[in-house]
Every structure is written in structure tokens, then in C-alpha cells.
Amino acid sequence: RGEYCKVHNETNGSVRVVFGPSVVELDAYEEPTTEGVRRCPDLSGEEYLVVRDESVGTLRNVVGPMLFMPGPFDVFQQPKKVINLQKNEYIKTRDSEGNIHIQRGEARVIPDPLDVVYKKQEAINIDTHNAVLLRNTDIGTLEEMTQPGLFSRS
DSSP states (O other): OOEEEEEEETTTOOEEEEESSOOOOOOTTEEEEEEEEEEOOEEOTTEEEEEEETTTTEEEEEESSEEOOOOTTEEEOSOEEOEEEOTTEEEEEEOTTSOEEEEESSEEEOOOTTOEEOOOEEOEEESSSOOEEEEOTTTOOEEEEOSSEEEOOO
16 A cells, blocks of 8 residues: 556557556556655655646645555645745745745735745734834835834844
8 A cells, every 4th residue: 555656658659657555457558657766755744845746747746644546647745845834924925927925924825836945934922011123125214113012033
């Protein structure tokens, strides 16, 4: 259990996936792909895979916990860790169109396949003893943030 092999048919170009344990019977014009027998990724609840379907070029996330059984044209790398944010943490992500997004904790973040994830950072606690001086880089003005709560840079 948990193994697979891709089989290529040379006459019509089709690819099929055979999952084990099993004995694979090949037709006259079939042969296993160069990948050979591989293990299916067993994802924990804290892992995900970025999977590319090579037949159409689409990307998708596969989130654990699960035993991922790939399709004939699925290609993937090593599993990635889900980003768990505590209440005082945040991350910035940039999507494929260049838009910046801020994800604040408490949260479980699984970025889209094409997202760029910046370093996880800790928010600043604003209270009666602490404030934040914020500079607007577009016009150069300064603004003092004094409202109690967590402040995350954007």
C-alpha cells in the first residue's frame, strides 16, 4: 500500500497509474515510465503539496492529512509545511499578479501555489506605554498610532 507506478502506452501516448500492492500486467506496447515504482506522499495535517498537472499546466494545493495518490500527469516536489500564525504574528504574501496581502494570526495559512511568502514577523503591541510612529513613504508624512492593540506593518 502506498506505492504507484506510471505506465506509458507507446501506440496512443496514454499514461495510466497503477497503485500497489499489485502485479502490473503490461500490454504489448506498454512500458513503465523512467520514474519506476515510487511511494505516494503521506501528508500529515501540517503539510501540503504543490501539484502541477503537466497535461494542462495548472497548479493546485493538496492539503493533508491524506495519502496523496497522483494522477497520470501530476508532478510534485517535497511536501511543504503549513504556516501556523500565533495571535501576535503576521506574514506578507505576494500573489501572481503582484498584489501584497497581509495574513494575521491566529491562523493556519496555506499559500496559493504561485504566492511568494515573506518572513513571518511579530506584531507590535500598542498599549498605554508603547506607540508606533508610522511614516507614509509615498508622501513623507508621519502618523502616531496610539490605539491599543496589535499593530502589524504593511
